Amino acid sequence: MRVYEALAGTHTPHSGGGRYVRFTVAVKAPDGGPAGISTRKLVREPDGTLVADHELQRLLPEHRGNGFGSAWGHHMETLYRDSGFDRVELFAADDDGGYMWASAGYDFNSEWSATAILDELADELTRLEHARDTWPGPPDDPMLQQIIDDIAAARALLADAAAGYGQPGFPSAYRISQAGRRPGMKYRRDEWLGSRVMAGSEWEGVLKL
Template sequence: MTGMLAAAWRALRDCILGEVCCGGPAAADITRGYADASKGAAQSFSRAEVEAHDHMEGLERNLPSASYPAASSVRDIREADEIGGAEVGRTAAEPSAAPSKNVPDLSHVAPLGDLVDADRLDHQTVNLALKGLERQYGPYRLDNVSTDYEISWTAAGRRRQELLMSASIRDGEQSAGIISHCFSRDDEGKLVVENRVICLWPEFRGKGFSTEFSKAIEEYYRRSGVDRIELYADLQDGGYTWARAGFGWDLDPGKLRGSVNSIRAQISHLVTSTPGLSSADKAQLDDILARFQGHVAGYPSPNELVSLSGDEPNLGEKIMRGSKWHGMKKL
């Protein structure tokens, strides 16, 4: 069941990624998504988006309903399960709430490295560990956490075990969005998190969930010894929101080249499609392009770009919305 679930999540991602921009924590609270067709949203959505949303609703209804407290180690998880210590039974859905003043405490969740490194852990054990992430983050609850393992190969030819985690975001009984992350180690043995999908449906954005979730999960990652978080910011709002969230360039040569080319294209489009762009603003943009010609250390950061302002006050926003770039955040 778990393998099928992971495959379904991947199918969902492949289906909607071309349409849905999955951004990150910021004022927009996660980029562009799609609305529930039954609510008659004004925005026009593709058939693939609506079918993906319908599929997701059905998938969530068929997810296992058990909810477990996590333990401090893989051994503790197994022992809790063997002696019947895991509390079985779904926690009642919580009502919407205003963002809390305190960061949710995830100190009870087993260290991520233990789970990534474990040799052929059974799915029940892994699910039991990460069920501890199921809780309220600001207005919404993370629910239906599910995991799976995959084997891949690094660029250096090293066998890599990846731990996949998917979850739904709930506002009471309503689906508010989805999350999909991948955890693994790189060729140097450093623990890496890849944010594959983080999407909130349009009517659930801007309420503070992503800010609360990011604070809590990044603290958990630090405690687990995670070296960095990687992502691909793309489409309508992803490039803008991840830049505001403080993500920098992924310095892998191929990824960096693609990122820089995207920003150059954005700037060129801005210059040619903005009648009346002032000479001062054009000079700023020329300076940005010149810096991309120099040493990598002198490249403007995504956050610097998104913060650009001149006679056109939203100069940086216009560059970064619609941009596609590979991002990374060191922890």
């Protein structure tokens, strides 16, 4: 890993004010070749609150799933916690990001983000109900029971979402991401209601430290 760009600046009042340091690191593979890039912005808001903005992280596909993202994220989070940071913010996207950041404890940082995921959950509920109603197998088929369980889980989440974004009981991104998951299931090997809904999604996330 090598830092190849770092700069300091001041946010405009329209952007909330405060000062920041932004740096970008190049991630290298064990053979020294390029593996990806990561940009972080560390912000001191006008009231002194410290916020880390994970602006960008891209790993080449062949280097994903090998633990770099979680190790790098944990390394930085240790520094944030030791330095009194309040939170980390990011935009969850890409193939894995929509699910993985939720599974790592990030929650929705805007109402539109939660709404986008709940809309996808409602679409998934429609697909599940269609699958249930047209199921070609016997009624005691375990796969049909899984669909029925997922329908109940999706309905419960959507009912709780009626509380309104930011209100107690509103489903967290973590809760949605793990809905329908049985202990022992593994991401990338298995799929469940929450992983289907969150994988490939895009949303603004926040990790409260």
